[in-house]
Amino acid sequence: MRIKEKIKNNLSPEHQMSEAFITSAILALSGGFMDAYTYNGRGGVFANAETGNIVLMGQRLMEYDFHGAVKYFVSILAFALGIFDAENFRHIFRYAKKIHWRQTMLIFEIVLLAFVGIIPESINLVANVIVAFTAALQVQTFRKVAGYSFASTMCTGNLRSGMDALSVYLRERKPDQFRQAMHYFGIILFFTLGAGAGGVLTKYYGLHMIWLSCLLLLLVCLLMSAEE
Numbered sequence: 001m002r003i004k005e006k007i008k009n010n011l012s013p014e015h016q017m018s019e020a021f022i023t024s025a026i027l028a029l030s031g032g033f034m035d036a037y038t039y040n041g042r043g044g045v046f047a048n049a050e051t052g053n054i055v056l057m058g059q060r061l062m063e064y065d066f067h068g069a070v071k072y073f074v075s076i077l078a079f080a081l082g083i084f085d086a087e088n089f090r091h092i093f094r095y096a097k098k099i100h101w102r103q104t105m106l107i108f109e110i111v112l113l114a115f116v117g118i119i120p121e122s123i124n125l126v127a128n129v130i131v132a133f134t135a136a137l138q139v140q141t142f143r144k145v146a147g148y149s150f151a152s153t154m155c156t157g158n159l160r161s162g163m164d165a166l167s168v169y170l171r172e173r174k175p176d177q178f179r180q181a182m183h184y185f186g187i188i189l190f191f192t193l194g195a196g197a198g199g200v201l202t203k204y205y206g207l208h209m210i211w212l213s214c215l216l217l218l219l220v221c222l223l224m225s226a227e228e
Contacts, residue, residue: 017224018102021183024145024152025190026223027138030216031153032194034113037210038075038131041202042124045075047131048139048153071125078129082136090141105141106221109134110214117208131210138217145183155191158184 017023031048038047046052057072086105093101112134119127139153151157162184169177201209 017226018100018142019144019146020223021145021186023220023223024142024150024183024187026216026220027142027152028187028190029194029197030213030220031135031138031151032191032196033198033213033216034131034135034153034210036195036198037202037213038128040199041207041209042121042128042131043071045071045124045128045132047075047128048079048135050076050079050132051156071128074125075128075132078132079136082133083140085133086137086140100224102141103221103224105137106217106224109137110217110221113210113214113217117210117214119207121207127207145187146179148180148183150184150187152187152191155188158187158191162188 034047035049038045044056053072053076057069057076060066060069060072089105090101093104096104112130116127116130116134119130135153139151142152143149148161150161162181165177165181165184168174169181197212198209201212
């Protein structure tokens with residue numbers, strides 16, 4: 001009961017649990033974990049950082065390594081399709097009453113990542129497609145922290161927004177701008193922690209470690225249920 005009261009007290013009236021910092025921080029942990037998992041355990045492909053994949057794909061193409069370029073291209077394509085599907089899912093089920101559409105999406109993500117954990121290394125291409133698709137579902141489903149637009153699976157936009165808010169704060173001394181900057185830097189910190197854990201655990205304990213991302217997403221799902 002006390003935990004529920006604390007959660008409720010930390011939510012401002014205009015914000016849902018899906019926008020609370022604790023929720024976004026856990027999602028960032030999972031996002032960083034997924035990126036490091038695929039890069040370290042699934043053939044050097046990023047799950048979330050499609051800019052990196054595009055750079056590496058372009059390099060392979062210039063080297064006439066078309067086979068090597070394919071693994072990056074399919075990841076990029078899977079991410080794009082994940083964004084497309086998540087947006088359509090939100091449009092269709094946003095008024096669902098029995099279970100919030102974001103929780104449904106989380107459950108779907110958990111199932112997908114659980115399956116990735118049993119995919120052998122010999123078919124990394126399939127695993128990378130599924131993780132990239134899952135990462136896209138997450139970044140499109142959870143788009144705000146405390147009312148500020150953010151991304152839980154990448155850092156470039158968060159870094160830009162954080163530094164922008166910090167610059168305004170130093171010039172105008174508005175507390176809201178400082179709070180906004182700290183939210184972004186906090187998300188980057190948690191993403192970094194997730195990436196570090198994902199890289200180390202995948203290297204030393206194997207491909208099943210993606211199941212830790214499943215646990216993190218399950219925790220987010222439970223937090224959203226606690227709000228209800």
